[in-house]
Amino acid sequence: xxxxxxxxxxxxxxxxxxxxxxxxxxxxxxxxxxxxxxxxxxxxxxxxxxxxxxxxxxxxxxxxxxxxxxxxxxxxxxxxxxxxxxxxxxxxxxxxxxxxxxxxxxxxxxxxxxxxxxxxxxxxxxxxxxxxxxxxxxxxxxxxxxxxxxxxxxxxxxxxxxxxxxxxxxxxxxxxxxxxxxxxxxxxxxxxxxxxxxxxxxxxxxxxxxxxxxxxxxxxxxxxxxxxxxxxxxxxxxx
Ligand SMILES: [Zn+2]
Numbered sequence: 001x002x003x004x005x006x007x008x009x010x011x012x013x014x015x016x017x018x019x020x021x022x023x024x025x026x027x028x029x030x031x032x033x034x035x036x037x038x039x040x041x042x043x044x045x046x047x048x049x050x051x052x053x054x055x056x057x058x059x060x061x062x063x064x065x066x067x068x069x070x071x072x073x074x075x076x077x078x079x080x081x082x083x084x085x086x087x088x089x090x091x092x093x094x095x096x097x098x099x100x101x102x103x104x105x106x107x108x109x110x111x112x113x114x115x116x117x118x119x120x121x122x123x124x125x126x127x128x129x130x131x132x133x134x135x136x137x138x139x140x141x142x143x144x145x146x147x148x149x150x151x152x153x154x155x156x157x158x159x160x161x162x163x164x165x166x167x168x169x170x171x172x173x174x175x176x177x178x179x180x181x182x183x184x185x186x187x188x189x190x191x192x193x194x195x196x197x198x199x200x201x202x203x204x205x206x207x208x209x210x211x212x213x214x215x216x217x218x219x220x221x222x223x224x225x226x227x228x229x230x231x232x233x234x235x236x237x238x239x
Contacts, residue, residue: 005019005020005022005049006018006019006020007020007049007052007053007056008221008222009053009056009057009060011057011060011061011063011064013224014060014064014222014224014225014228015221015222015224015225016039016056016060016063016064016222016225017038017039017222017225018031018038018039018040018041018052018056019034019037019038019039019040019041020040020041020042020043020049020052021040021041021042021043022043022044022045023042023043023044023045024044024045026042026043026044026045027044028044029041029042029043029044029047029051029052029055030042030043031055031056031059031063033063033066033067035092035093035094035188036091036092036093036188038067038188038190038225038229039056039063039067041055041056064225064228067225067228067229067232068228068229068231068232079097079239080239081123082097082099082123082124082126082127082130083097083099083123084096084097084098084099085097088114088130088186089186089187089236089237090109090114090134090137090185090186091141091185091186091187091188091189091192092186092187092188092189092191094112095109095112095113095114096112096113096114097113097114097116097126097130098113098114098115098116099116099118099121099126100115100116100117100118100121101117101118101119101120101121102117102118102119103119104117105117105118105119105129107129107130107132107133114130114133116129116130116133131164131182134182134183134185134186135162135164135182137185138162138180138182138184138185139162139182141185141192142160142162142180142184142185142192142196143160145189145192145193145196146158146160146178146196146199146200149193149196149197149200149219150200152219153197153200153201153219155200155203155204156176158176158177158178158200158203159176159177159178160177160178160179160180161177161178161179161180162179162180162182163179163180163181163182164181164182165179165181166181166238168181169181169183169184169195169230170184170195170196170198170199171199172199172202172203176203178196178199178200180195180196180199183237183238183239184237186236186237187230187233187237190226190229191226191229191230191233193220193226194220194223194226194227194230195230197216197219197220197223198216198223201215201216201219
């Protein structure tokens with residue numbers, strides 16, 4: 001079993017959770033923003049957590065700024081052409097599109113590639129298949145996450161619907177049904193969870209009042225960092 005070392009540092013109202021990777025060859029501590037793991041510290045074996053907390057605290061302003069801007073190395077823009085080599089995100093990981101032709105339409109994630117097989121490789125046809133693939137995965141993942149978070153919050157597991165709603169990540173109707181934009185599954189799971197927890201809190205708080213944010217903070221103490229991270233990524237996910 002490999003234990004993942006984690007800690008969290010408060011910076012004003014923001015909690016900055018981070019993950020530690022220990023390295024024997026390391027003499028110093030370094031900080032990176034990893035698209036999948038968030039704030040990642042690489043540290044020598046013996047550096048105590050209290051020392052790492054201080055390093056994170058000293059760099060807090062820089063970290064929050066980076067999280068706001070989105071993942072490091074986000075030089076790629078949202079896909080638009082649906083051609084070979086374009087980058088697609090699924091749960092925060094990047095996959096290069098590879099278009100193959102074949103009688104049976106299908107999509108597979110293999111070896112860091114999103115392989116789309118279509119009878120005719122036009123951009124329209126590929127887009128349609130890729131969107132259907134995301135929607136399928138959103139329809140699997142979002143009810144799972146909603147059930148997990150509903151349990152944590154002690155609320156009934158809601159009905160989850162997947163929609164193509166460009167302008168919002170999620171919404172909640174008076175009957176308590178939750179709707180999510182399929183595009184959210186491009187983001188890392190910690191950001192998917194932010195959207196899910198946010199909508200679940202709306203079941204008891206219609207508007208973004210102080211009570212709403214306090215309730216969200218009780219189940220997700222680092223929600224502010226996640227919200228900023230999602231804002232930073234937003235543009236890349238909208239296509
Ligand atoms: Zn809201």
